[in-house]
Amino acid sequence: MGSEEFERVREAFDTNWIAPLGPHVDGFERDLQEYTGVAHAAALSSGTAAIHLALIILGVQRGDYVLCQSFTFSGSANPIAYMGATPVFVDSEPDSWNMCPAALERAILDLKSQGKRAKVVIPVHLYGMPARMTAITEVARRHDLYIVEDAAEALGSTLDGKPCGSFGDISILSFNGNKIITTSGGGALLSNRTDWVQHARFLSTQARDAAPHYQHSQIGYNYRMSNVCAAIGRGQMTVLNDRVEARRGNHAFYEQSLSDLPGFSFLPEPDGCFSNRWLTCVLIDPERSGGVTRETVRLALDAQNIESRPLWKPMHMQPIFADAPYYGNGTSERLFMNGLCLPSGSNLSETDLQRVVKQIKTAYSNHD
Numbered sequence: 001m002g003s004e005e006f007e008r009v010r011e012a013f014d015t016n017w018i019a020p021l022g023p024h025v026d027g028f029e030r031d032l033q034e035y036t037g038v039a040h041a042a043a044l045s046s047g048t049a050a051i052h053l054a055l056i057i058l059g060v061q062r063g064d065y066v067l068c069q070s071f072t073f074s075g076s077a078n079p080i081a082y083m084g085a086t087p088v089f090v091d092s093e094p095d096s097w098n099m100c101p102a103a104l105e106r107a108i109l110d111l112k113s114q115g116k117r118a119k120v121v122i123p124v125h126l127y128g129m130p131a132r133m134t135a136i137t138e139v140a141r142r143h144d145l146y147i148v149e150d151a152a153e154a155l156g157s158t159l160d161g162k163p164c165g166s167f168g169d170i171s172i173l174s175f176n177g178n179k180i181i182t183t184s185g186g187g188a189l190l191s192n193r194t195d196w197v198q199h200a201r202f203l204s205t206q207a208r209d210a211a212p213h214y215q216h217s218q219i220g221y222n223y224r225m226s227n228v229c230a231a232i233g234r235g236q237m238t239v240l241n242d243r244v245e246a247r248r249g250n251h252a253f254y255e256q257s258l259s260d261l262p263g264f265s266f267l268p269e270p271d272g273c274f275s276n277r278w279l280t281c282v283l284i285d286p287e288r289s290g291g292v293t294r295e296t297v298r299l300a301l302d303a304q305n306i307e308s309r310p311l312w313k314p315m316h317m318q319p320i321f322a323d324a325p326y327y328g329n330g331t332s333e334r335l336f337m338n339g340l341c342l343p344s345g346s347n348l349s350e351t352d353l354q355r356v357v358k359q360i361k362t363a364y365s366n367h368d
Protein backbone atom coordinates (compact mmCIF):
# COMPACT_ATOMS: atom_id res chain seq x y z
CA MET A 1 0.00 0.00 0.00
CA GLY A 2 1.17 3.50 -0.76
CA SER A 3 0.15 7.14 -0.68
CA GLU A 4 -2.24 6.75 -3.65
CA GLU A 5 -4.32 4.26 -1.68
CA PHE A 6 -4.11 6.26 1.56
CA GLU A 7 -5.25 9.49 -0.13
CA ARG A 8 -8.38 7.80 -1.46
CA VAL A 9 -9.22 6.02 1.81
CA ARG A 10 -8.84 9.36 3.61
CA GLU A 11 -11.27 10.85 1.10
CA ALA A 12 -13.76 8.07 1.90
CA PHE A 13 -13.43 8.92 5.61
CA ASP A 14 -13.58 12.67 5.06
CA THR A 15 -16.79 12.38 3.05
CA ASN A 16 -18.16 9.73 5.46
CA TRP A 17 -18.78 7.28 2.60
CA ILE A 18 -18.01 4.11 4.55
CA ALA A 19 -21.08 2.03 3.67
CA PRO A 20 -21.35 -0.18 0.62
CA LEU A 21 -21.75 2.01 -2.46
CA GLY A 22 -20.39 5.48 -2.83
CA PRO A 23 -18.31 7.40 -5.36
CA HIS A 24 -15.23 5.17 -5.10
CA VAL A 25 -17.25 2.08 -6.05
CA ASP A 26 -18.44 3.82 -9.22
CA GLY A 27 -14.91 5.11 -9.87
CA PHE A 28 -13.30 1.71 -9.35
CA GLU A 29 -15.79 0.13 -11.75
CA ARG A 30 -14.92 2.77 -14.35
CA ASP A 31 -11.19 2.13 -13.80
CA LEU A 32 -11.71 -1.61 -14.38
CA GLN A 33 -13.80 -0.98 -17.51
CA GLU A 34 -11.12 1.32 -18.91
CA TYR A 35 -8.26 -1.05 -18.14
CA THR A 36 -9.90 -4.16 -19.58
CA GLY A 37 -11.94 -2.55 -22.35
CA VAL A 38 -15.06 -4.37 -21.12
CA ALA A 39 -18.21 -2.20 -21.19
CA HIS A 40 -19.50 -2.91 -17.66
CA ALA A 41 -18.07 -3.97 -14.29
CA ALA A 42 -19.66 -4.65 -10.89
CA ALA A 43 -17.35 -4.38 -7.86
CA LEU A 44 -18.07 -7.23 -5.43
CA SER A 45 -16.87 -8.66 -2.13
CA SER A 46 -14.76 -11.44 -3.67
CA GLY A 47 -13.84 -13.29 -6.83
CA THR A 48 -15.69 -16.35 -5.56
CA ALA A 49 -18.85 -14.24 -5.17
CA ALA A 50 -18.37 -13.01 -8.75
CA ILE A 51 -18.26 -16.59 -10.09
CA HIS A 52 -21.31 -17.50 -8.00
CA LEU A 53 -23.32 -14.59 -9.44
CA ALA A 54 -22.08 -15.39 -12.97
CA LEU A 55 -23.46 -18.93 -12.71
CA ILE A 56 -26.81 -17.63 -11.42
CA ILE A 57 -27.05 -15.01 -14.20
CA LEU A 58 -26.25 -17.62 -16.87
CA GLY A 59 -29.08 -19.79 -15.61
CA VAL A 60 -27.19 -22.74 -14.11
CA GLN A 61 -29.70 -24.96 -12.30
CA ARG A 62 -29.51 -27.65 -9.65
CA GLY A 63 -28.38 -30.88 -11.34
CA ASP A 64 -26.66 -29.09 -14.28
CA TYR A 65 -23.09 -29.76 -15.35
CA VAL A 66 -20.43 -27.03 -15.37
CA LEU A 67 -17.04 -27.58 -17.02
CA CYS A 68 -14.10 -26.21 -15.04
CA GLN A 69 -10.32 -26.23 -15.31
CA SER A 70 -9.06 -28.80 -12.79
CA PHE A 71 -5.68 -27.14 -12.23
CA THR A 72 -6.85 -24.12 -10.23
CA PHE A 73 -7.67 -22.75 -6.79
CA SER A 74 -10.89 -24.05 -5.19
CA GLY A 75 -12.47 -20.60 -5.54
CA SER A 76 -13.03 -21.39 -9.24
CA ALA A 77 -15.04 -24.54 -8.49
CA ASN A 78 -16.81 -24.01 -5.15
CA PRO A 79 -19.57 -21.83 -6.68
CA ILE A 80 -20.55 -24.78 -8.92
CA ALA A 81 -21.31 -26.69 -5.72
CA TYR A 82 -23.20 -23.69 -4.25
CA MET A 83 -25.57 -24.03 -7.24
CA GLY A 84 -26.19 -27.71 -6.62
CA ALA A 85 -24.59 -28.34 -10.03
CA THR A 86 -21.93 -30.96 -10.79
CA PRO A 87 -18.43 -29.81 -11.73
CA VAL A 88 -16.80 -31.63 -14.65
CA PHE A 89 -13.05 -31.12 -14.45
CA VAL A 90 -10.84 -30.66 -17.50
CA ASP A 91 -7.07 -31.17 -17.60
CA SER A 92 -4.43 -28.61 -18.61
CA GLU A 93 -2.14 -28.58 -21.62
CA PRO A 94 1.63 -28.38 -21.11
CA ASP A 95 2.30 -25.00 -22.80
CA SER A 96 0.17 -22.60 -20.77
CA TRP A 97 -0.65 -25.04 -17.92
CA ASN A 98 -4.29 -24.01 -18.48
CA MET A 99 -7.38 -25.74 -19.88
CA CYS A 100 -6.64 -28.09 -22.77
CA PRO A 101 -9.09 -27.32 -25.62
CA ALA A 102 -8.97 -30.94 -26.85
CA ALA A 103 -9.76 -32.34 -23.40
CA LEU A 104 -12.58 -29.78 -23.13
CA GLU A 105 -14.12 -31.01 -26.37
CA ARG A 106 -13.73 -34.63 -25.26
CA ALA A 107 -15.58 -33.83 -22.03
CA ILE A 108 -18.41 -32.08 -23.89
CA LEU A 109 -18.85 -34.94 -26.38
CA ASP A 110 -18.75 -37.59 -23.66
CA LEU A 111 -21.37 -35.73 -21.61
CA LYS A 112 -23.51 -35.47 -24.77
CA SER A 113 -23.21 -39.20 -25.41
CA GLN A 114 -24.69 -39.70 -21.93
CA GLY A 115 -27.56 -37.32 -22.73
CA LYS A 116 -26.08 -34.60 -20.47
CA ARG A 117 -25.44 -31.02 -21.53
CA ALA A 118 -23.21 -28.45 -19.89
CA LYS A 119 -24.13 -24.76 -20.26
CA VAL A 120 -21.00 -23.10 -18.93
CA VAL A 121 -17.22 -23.56 -19.04
CA ILE A 122 -14.80 -21.91 -16.60
CA PRO A 123 -11.26 -21.55 -17.98
CA VAL A 124 -8.61 -19.99 -15.71
CA HIS A 125 -5.47 -17.93 -16.43
CA LEU A 126 -3.51 -19.61 -13.69
CA TYR A 127 -0.52 -17.76 -12.20
CA GLY A 128 -1.31 -14.94 -14.63
CA MET A 129 -0.57 -16.98 -17.77
CA PRO A 130 -3.29 -16.52 -20.41
CA ALA A 131 -5.22 -19.69 -21.29
CA ARG A 132 -5.63 -20.75 -24.96
CA MET A 133 -8.75 -18.59 -25.26
CA THR A 134 -8.98 -18.65 -29.07
CA ALA A 135 -9.27 -22.44 -29.20
CA ILE A 136 -11.37 -22.66 -26.01
CA THR A 137 -13.80 -20.01 -27.33
CA GLU A 138 -14.08 -21.85 -30.66
CA VAL A 139 -15.00 -25.11 -28.87
CA ALA A 140 -17.42 -23.31 -26.53
CA ARG A 141 -19.19 -21.51 -29.41
CA ARG A 142 -19.50 -24.72 -31.44
CA HIS A 143 -21.21 -26.44 -28.50
CA ASP A 144 -23.28 -23.48 -27.39
CA LEU A 145 -21.55 -22.96 -24.04
CA TYR A 146 -21.14 -19.71 -22.14
CA ILE A 147 -17.63 -18.84 -20.95
CA VAL A 148 -17.02 -17.59 -17.41
CA GLU A 149 -13.42 -16.41 -17.62
CA ASP A 150 -11.63 -16.74 -14.27
CA ALA A 151 -9.06 -13.94 -14.51
CA ALA A 152 -8.61 -13.77 -10.71
CA GLU A 153 -4.83 -14.15 -11.03
CA ALA A 154 -4.38 -12.41 -14.37
CA LEU A 155 -5.17 -8.70 -14.13
CA GLY A 156 -2.39 -7.03 -16.16
CA SER A 157 -1.87 -10.02 -18.48
CA THR A 158 -2.76 -9.95 -22.18
CA LEU A 159 -3.30 -12.44 -24.99
CA ASP A 160 -2.60 -11.16 -28.51
CA GLY A 161 -2.64 -7.68 -26.97
CA LYS A 162 -6.13 -8.10 -25.49
CA PRO A 163 -6.45 -7.87 -21.68
CA CYS A 164 -7.27 -10.94 -19.61
CA GLY A 165 -10.66 -10.26 -18.10
CA SER A 166 -12.11 -9.37 -21.53
CA PHE A 167 -12.47 -12.86 -23.05
CA GLY A 168 -15.50 -14.29 -21.26
CA ASP A 169 -19.21 -13.84 -21.80
CA ILE A 170 -18.75 -12.97 -18.15
CA SER A 171 -15.28 -12.46 -16.66
CA ILE A 172 -14.26 -12.29 -13.03
CA LEU A 173 -11.39 -10.68 -11.14
CA SER A 174 -10.19 -11.04 -7.54
CA PHE A 175 -8.63 -8.40 -5.28
CA ASN A 176 -7.90 -10.77 -2.42
CA GLY A 177 -4.84 -9.98 -0.30
CA ASN A 178 -2.56 -12.35 -2.22
CA LYS A 179 -3.39 -11.12 -5.73
CA ILE A 180 -1.39 -8.74 -7.95
CA ILE A 181 -3.46 -5.84 -6.62
CA THR A 182 -5.74 -6.00 -3.61
CA THR A 183 -8.59 -4.20 -1.89
CA SER A 184 -7.90 -6.33 1.23
CA GLY A 185 -10.71 -8.56 -0.04
CA GLY A 186 -12.78 -8.04 -3.15
CA GLY A 187 -13.67 -9.06 -6.66
CA ALA A 188 -15.43 -7.93 -9.80
CA LEU A 189 -17.76 -9.27 -12.46
CA LEU A 190 -17.29 -7.88 -15.98
CA SER A 191 -19.37 -8.21 -19.12
CA ASN A 192 -20.34 -6.32 -22.25
CA ARG A 193 -23.98 -7.21 -21.48
CA THR A 194 -25.57 -4.30 -19.58
CA ASP A 195 -28.46 -6.44 -18.31
CA TRP A 196 -26.13 -9.09 -16.83
CA VAL A 197 -24.00 -6.59 -14.92
CA GLN A 198 -27.11 -4.76 -13.67
CA HIS A 199 -28.46 -8.13 -12.55
CA ALA A 200 -25.18 -8.80 -10.67
CA ARG A 201 -25.46 -5.44 -8.86
CA PHE A 202 -29.09 -6.22 -7.96
CA LEU A 203 -28.33 -9.74 -6.64
CA SER A 204 -25.24 -8.53 -4.75
CA THR A 205 -27.30 -6.02 -2.74
CA GLN A 206 -29.94 -8.50 -1.45
CA ALA A 207 -32.15 -8.39 -4.57
CA ARG A 208 -34.31 -5.54 -3.36
CA ASP A 209 -37.32 -4.73 -5.56
CA ALA A 210 -38.13 -1.14 -6.53
CA ALA A 211 -40.43 -0.24 -3.62
CA PRO A 212 -40.24 2.23 -0.71
CA HIS A 213 -40.32 -0.68 1.76
CA TYR A 214 -38.04 -3.71 1.67
CA GLN A 215 -39.55 -6.15 -0.78
CA HIS A 216 -37.88 -9.20 -2.32
CA SER A 217 -39.08 -11.44 -5.14
CA GLN A 218 -35.77 -13.30 -5.47
CA ILE A 219 -33.11 -14.63 -3.12
CA GLY A 220 -30.35 -12.05 -2.82
CA TYR A 221 -26.76 -11.94 -1.60
CA ASN A 222 -24.60 -9.55 0.38
CA TYR A 223 -21.78 -9.48 -2.16
CA ARG A 224 -21.20 -5.78 -2.92
CA MET A 225 -17.82 -4.11 -2.43
CA SER A 226 -17.69 -1.29 0.14
CA ASN A 227 -16.67 2.26 -0.70
CA VAL A 228 -13.58 1.96 1.57
CA CYS A 229 -12.32 -1.16 -0.23
CA ALA A 230 -13.01 0.48 -3.59
CA ALA A 231 -10.95 3.49 -2.46
CA ILE A 232 -7.99 1.17 -1.91
CA GLY A 233 -8.69 -0.43 -5.29
CA ARG A 234 -8.61 2.90 -7.11
CA GLY A 235 -5.20 3.63 -5.61
CA GLN A 236 -3.98 0.15 -6.50
CA MET A 237 -5.05 0.61 -10.13
CA THR A 238 -2.54 3.45 -10.41
CA VAL A 239 0.32 1.08 -9.46
CA LEU A 240 -0.91 -2.06 -11.27
CA ASN A 241 1.51 -1.72 -14.17
CA ASP A 242 4.41 -1.18 -11.72
CA ARG A 243 3.39 -4.34 -9.89
CA VAL A 244 3.38 -6.30 -13.14
CA GLU A 245 6.83 -4.96 -13.95
CA ALA A 246 8.10 -5.96 -10.49
CA ARG A 247 6.67 -9.48 -10.76
CA ARG A 248 8.09 -9.91 -14.25
CA GLY A 249 11.40 -8.67 -12.88
CA ASN A 250 11.35 -11.38 -10.20
CA HIS A 251 10.70 -14.00 -12.85
CA ALA A 252 13.46 -12.73 -15.13
CA PHE A 253 15.95 -12.75 -12.27
CA TYR A 254 15.10 -16.32 -11.28
CA GLU A 255 15.18 -17.48 -14.88
CA GLN A 256 18.59 -15.94 -15.55
CA SER A 257 20.02 -17.36 -12.34
CA LEU A 258 18.54 -20.86 -12.27
CA SER A 259 17.87 -22.01 -15.86
CA ASP A 260 21.15 -23.95 -15.98
CA LEU A 261 20.20 -26.27 -13.10
CA PRO A 262 19.48 -29.73 -14.51
CA GLY A 263 15.79 -30.67 -14.64
CA PHE A 264 14.80 -27.16 -13.53
CA SER A 265 12.34 -25.34 -15.80
CA PHE A 266 9.94 -22.39 -15.77
CA LEU A 267 6.31 -21.93 -16.78
CA PRO A 268 6.80 -20.88 -20.41
CA GLU A 269 5.20 -17.77 -21.91
CA PRO A 270 3.70 -19.04 -25.19
CA ASP A 271 3.58 -16.88 -28.36
CA GLY A 272 1.08 -14.06 -28.10
CA CYS A 273 0.99 -14.24 -24.28
CA PHE A 274 2.07 -11.50 -21.92
CA SER A 275 1.86 -12.76 -18.34
CA ASN A 276 1.76 -10.57 -15.24
CA ARG A 277 3.96 -13.36 -13.74
CA TRP A 278 1.86 -13.12 -10.57
CA LEU A 279 3.88 -15.98 -9.12
CA THR A 280 7.12 -17.43 -10.48
CA CYS A 281 6.45 -21.15 -10.95
CA VAL A 282 9.02 -23.82 -11.66
CA LEU A 283 9.09 -27.55 -12.32
CA ILE A 284 11.77 -29.85 -10.96
CA ASP A 285 11.97 -33.13 -12.84
CA PRO A 286 13.71 -35.67 -10.56
CA GLU A 287 14.60 -37.85 -13.55
CA ARG A 288 16.78 -35.09 -14.98
CA SER A 289 17.83 -33.30 -11.79
CA GLY A 290 19.86 -36.17 -10.35
CA GLY A 291 17.09 -36.98 -7.87
CA VAL A 292 16.41 -33.46 -6.56
CA THR A 293 12.64 -33.05 -6.11
CA ARG A 294 10.49 -30.03 -5.51
CA GLU A 295 10.29 -31.18 -1.87
CA THR A 296 14.13 -31.19 -1.62
CA VAL A 297 14.09 -27.55 -2.64
CA ARG A 298 10.98 -26.56 -0.65
CA LEU A 299 12.34 -28.04 2.58
CA ALA A 300 15.81 -26.53 2.04
CA LEU A 301 14.22 -23.09 1.58
CA ASP A 302 11.95 -23.64 4.57
CA ALA A 303 14.97 -24.43 6.75
CA GLN A 304 16.24 -20.93 5.86
CA ASN A 305 12.88 -19.38 6.75
CA ILE A 306 12.04 -18.86 3.05
CA GLU A 307 8.47 -19.81 2.16
CA SER A 308 7.75 -21.55 -1.13
CA ARG A 309 4.69 -23.62 -2.01
CA PRO A 310 3.65 -26.53 -4.21
CA LEU A 311 1.48 -25.53 -7.19
CA TRP A 312 -2.31 -25.68 -6.81
CA LYS A 313 -3.52 -29.22 -6.17
CA PRO A 314 -5.90 -30.10 -9.04
CA MET A 315 -9.60 -30.11 -8.15
CA HIS A 316 -10.15 -33.69 -9.35
CA MET A 317 -7.57 -34.81 -6.74
CA GLN A 318 -9.33 -32.95 -3.90
CA PRO A 319 -11.28 -35.07 -1.39
CA ILE A 320 -14.27 -32.74 -1.72
CA PHE A 321 -14.53 -33.33 -5.50
CA ALA A 322 -13.49 -37.01 -5.54
CA ASP A 323 -16.75 -38.06 -7.22
CA ALA A 324 -16.72 -35.42 -9.96
CA PRO A 325 -16.06 -36.48 -13.56
CA TYR A 326 -12.58 -35.67 -14.92
CA TYR A 327 -11.16 -35.61 -18.45
CA GLY A 328 -7.39 -35.57 -18.74
CA ASN A 329 -4.15 -37.32 -19.45
CA GLY A 330 -2.02 -36.60 -16.39
CA THR A 331 -0.71 -33.10 -17.14
CA SER A 332 -2.12 -31.37 -14.07
CA GLU A 333 -1.08 -34.31 -11.84
CA ARG A 334 2.49 -34.01 -13.11
CA LEU A 335 2.50 -30.24 -12.58
CA PHE A 336 1.28 -30.70 -9.02
CA MET A 337 3.87 -33.41 -8.34
CA ASN A 338 6.88 -31.46 -9.64
CA GLY A 339 5.88 -27.82 -9.33
CA LEU A 340 6.86 -25.10 -6.89
CA CYS A 341 5.96 -21.41 -6.50
CA LEU A 342 9.00 -19.34 -5.55
CA PRO A 343 8.81 -16.20 -3.38
CA SER A 344 7.20 -13.68 -5.75
CA GLY A 345 6.09 -10.57 -3.86
CA SER A 346 6.19 -7.22 -5.65
CA ASN A 347 8.41 -5.84 -2.86
CA LEU A 348 11.25 -8.40 -3.00
CA SER A 349 14.67 -6.75 -3.18
CA GLU A 350 17.54 -7.99 -5.32
CA THR A 351 19.21 -9.15 -2.09
CA ASP A 352 16.11 -11.22 -1.25
CA LEU A 353 16.11 -12.77 -4.71
CA GLN A 354 19.83 -13.53 -4.51
CA ARG A 355 19.29 -15.23 -1.18
CA VAL A 356 16.57 -17.49 -2.62
CA VAL A 357 18.72 -18.35 -5.64
CA LYS A 358 21.71 -19.16 -3.45
CA GLN A 359 19.68 -21.53 -1.26
CA ILE A 360 18.22 -23.35 -4.28
CA LYS A 361 21.71 -23.84 -5.73
CA THR A 362 22.93 -25.05 -2.33
CA ALA A 363 20.04 -27.53 -2.13
CA TYR A 364 21.10 -28.90 -5.52
CA SER A 365 24.80 -29.19 -4.63
CA ASN A 366 24.10 -30.69 -1.18
CA HIS A 367 22.10 -33.41 -2.92
CA ASP A 368 25.08 -34.59 -5.07
Ligand SMILES: *Cc1c(COP(=O)(O)O)cnc(C)c1O
Nearest residue numbers: 046047048073075076152174176
Ligand atom coordinates in the same frame (compact mmCIF):
# COMPACT_ATOMS: atom_id res chain seq x y z
C1 LIG B 1 -8.23 -16.06 -5.71
C2 LIG B 1 -8.89 -16.86 -6.75
C3 LIG B 1 -10.29 -16.98 -6.83
C4 LIG B 1 -11.22 -16.45 -5.79
O1 LIG B 1 -11.09 -15.12 -5.50
P1 LIG B 1 -11.43 -14.60 -4.00
O2 LIG B 1 -11.46 -13.12 -4.19
O3 LIG B 1 -10.34 -15.07 -3.11
O4 LIG B 1 -12.76 -15.16 -3.64
C5 LIG B 1 -10.84 -17.70 -7.87
N1 LIG B 1 -10.05 -18.27 -8.79
C6 LIG B 1 -8.72 -18.20 -8.75
C7 LIG B 1 -7.93 -18.85 -9.83
C8 LIG B 1 -8.08 -17.51 -7.72
O5 LIG B 1 -6.75 -17.48 -7.64
